[in-house]
Amino acid sequence: MKLILxxxxxxxxxxxxxxxxxxxxxxxxxxxxxxxxxxxxERSIIRxxxxxxxxxxxxxxxxxxxxxxxxLQLLIDQALQEDEVTGDKRVQWLVVFDGxxxxxxxxxxxxxxxxxxxxxxxxxxxxxxxxxxHAQAGTETDWVYGSPVKLGGTVRMGVSTAGLVSELQTLLxxxxxxxxxxxxxxxxxxxxxxxxxxxxAALQGMQLAKPIKAxxxxxxxxxxxxxxxxxxxxxxxELGVLARTFxxxxxxxxxxxxxxxxxxxxxxxxxxxxxxQQAMLPPQTLDEHxxxxxVGYCQPASSCGGDWWTxxxxxxxxxLLVIGDAxxxxxxxxxxxxxxxGAVEALSSIDERLLxxxxxxxxxxxxxxxxxxxxxxxxxxxxxFDSTNGILHYANAGQNFPYVIKLGQTRIxxxxxxxxxxxxxxxxxxxxxxxxxxxxxxxxxxxxVCFTDGVVERANAAGKLFGDRRxxxxxxxxxxxxxxxxxxxxxxxxxxLDNYGEGTAADDDVTFVLCQFDxxxxxxxxxxRGAA
Numbered sequence: 001m002k003l004i005l006x007x008x009x010x011x012x013x014x015x016x017x018x019x020x021x022x023x024x025x026x027x028x029x030x031x032x033x034x035x036x037x038x039x040x041x042e043r044s045i046i047r048x049x050x051x052x053x054x055x056x057x058x059x060x061x062x063x064x065x066x067x068x069x070x071x072l073q074l075l076i077d078q079a080l081q082e083d084e085v086t087g088d089k090r091v092q093w094l095v096v097f098d099g100x101x102x103x104x105x106x107x108x109x110x111x112x113x114x115x116x117x118x119x120x121x122x123x124x125x126x127x128x129x130x131x132x133x134h135a136q137a138g139t140e141t142d143w144v145y146g147s148p149v150k151l152g153g154t155v156r157m158g159v160s161t162a163g164l165v166s167e168l169q170t171l172l173x174x175x176x177x178x179x180x181x182x183x184x185x186x187x188x189x190x191x192x193x194x195x196x197x198x199x200x201a202a203l204q205g206m207q208l209a210k211p212i213k214a215x216x217x218x219x220x221x222x223x224x225x226x227x228x229x230x231x232x233x234x235x236x237x238e239l240g241v242l243a244r245t246f247x248x249x250x251x252x253x254x255x256x257x258x259x260x261x262x263x264x265x266x267x268x269x270x271x272x273x274x275x276x277q278q279a280m281l282p283p284q285t286l287d288e289h290x291x292x293x294x295v296g297y298c299q300p301a302s303s304c305g306g307d308w309w310t311x312x313x314x315x316x317x318x319x320l321l322v323i324g325d326a327x328x329x330x331x332x333x334x335x336x337x338x339x340x341x342g343a344v345e346a347l348s349s350i351d352e353r354l355l356x357x358x359x360x361x362x363x364x365x366x367x368x369x370x371x372x373x374x375x376x377x378x379x380x381x382x383x384x385f386d387s388t389n390g391i392l393h394y395a396n397a398g399q400n401f402p403y404v405i406k407l408g409q410t411r412i413x414x415x416x417x418x419x420x421x422x423x424x425x426x427x428x429x430x431x432x433x434x435x436x437x438x439x440x441x442x443x444x445x446x447x448x449v450c451f452t453d454g455v456v457e458r459a460n461a462a463g464k465l466f467g468d469r470r471x472x473x474x475x476x477x478x479x480x481x482x483x484x485x486x487x488x489x490x491x492x493x494x495x496x497l498d499n500y501g502e503g504t505a506a507d508d509d510v511t512f513v514l515c516q517f518d519x520x521x522x523x524x525x526x527x528x529r530g531a532a
Contacts, residue, residue: 007201008194015190023183030175034168041164045090049145049159050132052079052091057131057147057155060096064104065151072096072105080107092142092158099152111158119144119156134159141165211239215246222250277304277334280341282311286487290317290387291519293483295490298511306333306378307452307509308341314352317387320344321515322360323399324380325452326368329509336368336376336427343367357382357395358437365397365426365433377425381450390442390517395435398425400453403472407445407516411481416449416472442517449475451512458510461502470500480516490514 056079063071076094083091093110095103103116111119119137123146126135134145141162147155214231230250231243277300286295296309306326313319322344326336347363348355360382368376379398386392394402396419405416421436442448451471458466474496478489497510 007205008198012194015194018186018190022186023179026179026182030172030179034172034175037171038164038168041168042161045159045161045164046134049090049134049143049157050129050147052083053132053145053147053155053157055079056094056157057149060105060153060155061149061151064096064098064149064153069104076105076107089163090159090161092160094158095156096149097154097156104153109158116156123156208239211235211243215243218246218250222253228254271303277308277338280310280338281308286483287311288483289313289319291390291517292319292385292387292515293486293518294319294321294513294515295486296511296513297490297494298509299494299506300334300509301329301454301506304331304334305329305509306337307454307511308337309511309513310341310344311513312344312348312352314348314355314384319385319387320348320352320355320357320360320382321385321450321513322380322382323450323452323511323513324364324378325399325454325509325511326378327376336371336378339367339371340364340378340380355384357384357393358435361395361397361426361435362433368427369429371427376427378427379425379452383448383450385442385448385515385517387517387519390444390446390519392440392442392448393437394419394421394440395423395437396421397423397433397435400451400456402448402450403475404440404442405447405449405472405475406443407447407480411445411479413447413476413478413480416476444517444519445480446517447475447480448515448517449512450515452509454506454508454510455497455512457508458497458501458506459504460500461504466497466500470496480518486514486516 056076059075059079060072063069063075076096080091080094083089093107094105095107095110095116096105098104103110103113110116119135122135122137123133123144126133126144126146132145132147134143136142137144137158141160141164143159143161145157145159149155211231218231230247233240233244233247235243281298282294282296284295284297286293288294294311298305298307298309300307306329307324308326309321309323311319311321324337324340326333326340343363343366344360347360361380364378364380368378377398379400381394381396381399381402383392383394383402401418401420401422403416403418405413408414419438419440421438423436424431424434426433456466456468456471460466471493474493475489478492479485480489493512
């Protein structure tokens with residue numbers, strides 16, 4: 001309705017303005033034409049009157065000179081009759097004066113002597129064209145003309161323009177009638193245009209309102225949760241494009257809602273998987289087994305990770321420590337990590353007296369080779385500590401080289417030594433597993449550090465890696481006087497890694513384990529470090 005009213009108002013204003021300007025133009029044109037015609041008529045009368053008075057002055061020249069007054073009267077009467085015969089009736093009267101100023105011949109309608117004297121005064125200040133002079137005789141339509149006679153005397157003639165004025169008034173009335181008729185036609189056409197405009201606006205408004213109403217109804221249904229309804233798409237204009245876009249939007253919203261629900265379900269499953277994986281890891285509190293103290297940290301790069309570590313207390317003061325890193329991170333890697341950890345738990349529960357690091361790694365290799373259709377690789381490191389004598393047996397399958405950091409007499413961590421034992425990753429079906437193993441004698445207070453590649457490959461915002469040197473510098477120079485000092489060292493390393501990342505997300509899982517051999521007093525059997 002607003003559209004119709006606005007359109008009607010605009011059309012009415014445009015038509016009214018056009019009609020008013022048209023009427024004004026017609027009126028102004030008519031008045032201009034009448035003025036031009038009046039001026040042209042007056043000029044024509046003046047010219048003809050001048051010719052008439054000159055002709056009469058010429059014709060009465062000889063009779064006036066010979067005092068033939070009867071002939072003079074005959075001439076002026078004949079001139080007046082000729083004017084009447086033409087139908088103009090412009091010449092009203094004629095008077096001929098002799099050289100003394102006495103009227104010697106005159107027509108019946110000629111003014112009296114006193115009026116003639118007044119007209120002579122007017123002619124004295126009149127308009128002169130050659131020998132002929134004319135002036136207004138009183139009213140707008142009465143004029144007097146005068147011309148001298150060459151042989152003596154003058155001729156005076158009264159002229160009326162009433163016929164011209166009457167003719168102009170008749171023409172003006174006809175022009176006004178034509179203007180009124182033209183105005184009526186303009187108004188009629190304007191009214192028709194206005195009516196047609198209102199009807200077209202109403203039809204267009206209805207055509208626009210119907211699909212818009214359907215779109216509004218559909219929007220309300222979408223807001224209410226109904227995404228199956230559709231808007232007709234048959235129109236070929238912009239509203240048809242809008243309807244098709246609207247339907248596509250509804251389909252896209254429906255698809256996004258389904259994906260959102262699936263994503264929420266997946267996130268819930270991922271959260272549960274993360275909780276399960278975190279529950280499978282050792283607690284972050286420090287634990288002791290004889291002279292051994294162990295604490296670790298594991299942080300996946302996504303909801304679930306491929307890094308894992310575990311330890312198991314064995315008989316006779318021994319302890320098994322295993323750390324592994326499956327390829328990538330996420331659900332797939334987490335499943336591989338859980339499979340490897342399950343293999344370790346299963347093997348250690350059979351007969352832990354015969355448990356060796358190499359057996360552990362081969363059990364992990366056998367377990368993960370059977371998972372999936374593709375080769376799943378895992379680097380791993382296993383070690384068996386003897387808390388009674390400090391002997392460490394280890395085996396490495398592609399894992400980063402661990403460190404052994406010496407504790408000085410002031411209980412400050414000093415030199416860091418690398419246990420250089422490599423091997424190929426586990427789970428490769430195309431090659432035979434190769435495991436490097438060895439033994440090491442730990443001194444009292446020595447700190448054993450093992451970690452995955454996510455620690456040294458932690459990158460900052462510029463893409464520069466944390467590296468082994470920063471790792472050793474973070475650990476050395478720190479005091480290990482109590483068990484709380486070992487926890488503080490773990491937290492220091494975590495904080496250092498986070499600060500180095502400068503707020504960027506880690507690309508890989510971060511896992512490391514700190515294990516200290518800290519007997520209450522030095523044993524005679526623990527004399528030095530070397531191969532056992």
